[in-house]
Amino acid sequence: RRRRRRCPECGSGSLVEDAHYAQQQLVCAACGCVLSEGLLTTTYTDEEHLREVAYSQSTGQKEQLSRCLQRGIRRVQDLCKVLKLPAAFEETAVSYFQRALELPAFHLVSLEKKELLGGCCVLVTCRQRRWPLTMGTVCSLLYAKQELFASVFLSLQRELGLSVPALSLADLVTTHLSSFRLVQPSANIPGPFLEDKEQLVARTMAIVELASATWLVTGRHPVPVVTAAAFLAWQSLRPGPRLSCPLARFCRLAGVELPPPAQLRLKELLEILLAMASQLSWLRGFRLDKKTVVKHIGELLQHRLLLLKRAFSQQDGLEQQGTGLGMGSESQGSRAVPQQQGSPWAGQQQQRGTLRPLLPPCLLQPRKRLRAAAPSAAGAAVTGDEPISDSEIEQYLRSPEEIRAFRRAKAWS
Amino acid sequence: FKDDFSTSPHLFTPMSPYDLELPIQASSQLSESKELHTDFSSVDLSFLPDVTQDNKEQSLSEDGQETQKELDGSLPSKEDSGVFMDESSLSHPGAAEPSPEAPGVCPPLTPMTPITPATSASESSGIVPQLQNIVSTVNLACKLDLKNIALHARNAEYNPKRFAAVIMRIREPRTTALIFSSGKMVCTGAKSEEQSRLAARKYARVVQKLGFPAKFLDFKIQNMVGSCDVRFPIRLESLVLTHQQFSSYEPELFPGLVYRMVKPRIVLLIFVSGKVVLTGAKDRSEIYEAFENIYPILRGFKKPS
Numbered sequence: 001r002r003r004r005r006r007c008p009e010c011g012s013g014s015l016v017e018d019a020h021y022a023q024q025q026l027v028c029a030a031c032g033c034v035l036s037e038g039l040l041t042t043t044y045t046d047e048e049h050l051r052e053v054a055y056s057q058s059t060g061q062k063e064q065l066s067r068c069l070q071r072g073i074r075r076v077q078d079l080c081k082v083l084k085l086p087a088a089f090e091e092t093a094v095s096y097f098q099r100a101l102e103l104p105a106f107h108l109v110s111l112e113k114k115e116l117l118g119g120c121c122v123l124v125t126c127r128q129r130r131w132p133l134t135m136g137t138v139c140s141l142l143y144a145k146q147e148l149f150a151s152v153f154l155s156l157q158r159e160l161g162l163s164v165p166a167l168s169l170a171d172l173v174t175t176h177l178s179s180f181r182l183v184q185p186s187a188n189i190p191g192p193f194l195e196d197k198e199q200l201v202a203r204t205m206a207i208v209e210l211a212s213a214t215w216l217v218t219g220r221h222p223v224p225v226v227t228a229a230a231f232l233a234w235q236s237l238r239p240g241p242r243l244s245c246p247l248a249r250f251c252r253l254a255g256v257e258l259p260p261p262a263q264l265r266l267k268e269l270l271e272i273l274l275a276m277a278s279q280l281s282w283l284r285g286f287r288l289d290k291k292t293v294v295k296h297i298g299e300l301l302q303h304r305l306l307l308l309k310r311a312f313s314q315q316d317g318l319e320q321q322g323t324g325l326g327m328g329s330e331s332q333g334s335r336a337v338p339q340q341q342g343s344p345w346a347g348q349q350q351q352r353g354t355l356r357p358l359l360p361p362c363l364l365q366p367r368k369r370l371r372a373a374a375p376s377a378a379g380a381a382v383t384g385d386e387p388i389s390d391s392e393i394e395q396y397l398r399s400p401e402e403i404r405a406f407r408r409a410k411a412w413s
Numbered sequence: 414f415k416d417d418f419s420t421s422p423h424l425f426t427p428m429s430p431y432d433l434e435l436p437i438q439a440s441s442q443l444s445e446s447k448e449l450h451t452d453f454s455s456v457d458l459s460f461l462p463d464v465t466q467d468n469k470e471q472s473l474s475e476d477g478q479e480t481q482k483e484l485d486g487s488l489p490s491k492e493d494s495g496v497f498m499d500e501s502s503l504s505h506p507g508a509a510e511p512s513p514e515a516p517g518v519c520p521p522l523t524p525m526t527p528i529t530p531a532t533s534a535s536e537s538s539g540i541v542p543q544l545q546n547i548v549s550t551v552n553l554a555c556k557l558d559l560k561n562i563a564l565h566a567r568n569a570e571y572n573p574k575r576f577a578a579v580i581m582r583i584r585e586p587r588t589t590a591l592i593f594s595s596g597k598m599v600c601t602g603a604k605s606e607e608q609s610r611l612a613a614r615k616y617a618r619v620v621q622k623l624g625f626p627a628k629f630l631d632f633k634i635q636n637m638v639g640s641c642d643v644r645f646p647i648r649l650e651s652l653v654l655t656h657q658q659f660s661s662y663e664p665e666l667f668p669g670l671v672y673r674m675v676k677p678r679i680v681l682l683i684f685v686s687g688k689v690v691l692t693g694a695k696d697r698s699e700i701y702e703a704f705e706n707i708y709p710i711l712r713g714f715k716k717p718s
Binding site for chain 1: 565566567585606607614615618622623647650657661662663667668669684685686687
């Protein structure tokens, strides 16, 4: 029962109930004046029967980032700040992280993996922008196990279909060396050990290139190569006082870790340099060894293209290896080396006329004995349906005495 | 990796204008043009036992056409021989049964012919991958008491805290089996499909002799692993650049390059030494086919001396 109302403005009696959007309003049809707006509630009974909208049904949950995602994004941002990456990297890494976390492959993984996922996104971003961040650095920042990090990295690459360029060695040299303390004067670094950064970087790059050309880099972890190259570069720039400093001490002074493979890389580099030195006419008379050759690294690098051609037999592995080992090259008439010996080329560097081929070290010094190449002879006759003799099977069954003894010993429950 | 062929165009690029114009009867000419095959093989020396010298010469002469070689080499061998046959019949006008299109197509043929010897060279790379491991499964179709088996069998090992299966080994064929309480069994270590089957049967017999009504149902080869050596070092960093869609090379993680071939669906581990491991095959032909596909690609990275 409603009293007939009149519009307070114009006095007209034609009032219409209308909805402004979804709100009921009483409007004067003549002048448009709004008399009353819809009430928020109606009656007590209505209030009791209507149910509130649950949070899970509202859009609030979708619009708000989950706590897990928020934490993950913060971690990615923190990582970028610690690594002092450019601002644009952070955005990209966060967007990768958000995309990845939505995918079923990552949504339900353990928290540990989600933390690594953030690190992987940062790593992918850096690789794509040619910023030489190594996995080792990210793993140490996240206290991560490398195998787990590896698996998350590879699945991220696969799930998001990202193309991740390779780590650029040249960029790695520049960044790695900038963290070396030997390029800035400091209390515990002797004067003669201090080195100019530009020169050190340039020479290290040249040695790394040499290593790359002589098969020392392919398949190996990049950081030990750079460490060994930096050491040789540093020594060669001022051999006098530095030749007596071993690699371990160099790394301590520089304030970097000595990765274990670096010693082996150093040895391999020196072998290459010695082989090159043996082809440089004015150095032949010096009978250089692993220490003294360092003094001439500058010259060797200068003529490296020619020396590499001369120092190593140009025949590729294919012609050399009749049986898969580095045998003597027929064209140079060197003596045949029996297969049993581990490294036919080790002692022959400086002998004229016996040049070793330019091959990866794993081919020059094979560690495994080649197994007999004909196991198929025995296996070929097997059809899979041969009769199986009882005696053969019985050899695998325990006798009653054995069982008794075992029972006593093991006390089966 | 999805089987999305559109992302691997170079594996399926047709050798235009050939594929469009080749009549279907090209394949029927295979048997007829056998003689032509031998005629043509005066240029193709792949039947010689030592392939090395010949391939070296060919790779030197085809320097400019190396990418073409890769394209051809990656095509499945059947298609190659089909094209090959037609080419030979077309390039020998006096041949027994030239295809109807021969007169029109002949002129553009000659510049393409040097490519075919490379293709057939890859068909017979001279290297056969050796099978190293076969993984198979079989259903013994009966519930097993693993503690009982471990107690009564000499060659069994059972540590329920570590793994919920009995590990059993036999000497001939030298294999290992994982036997689960559900009656399912996994057999690994055999060097051939037949050996794997024989070994699985022997394990089933052992279980039978231990008093369980074991059967031998649904024997299936699940995975085959092969390996071989191409005998020259490979620049993995270059391979990953040219075949980025299929390769993954992370020296910080693993020294080898992981190549996921789409057809056949095989994963290859390629190492700097030239050793290649092929895995993921359900049939040995997949391993052979995968190697024949990868060999020309790897040859492209061999430095001519």
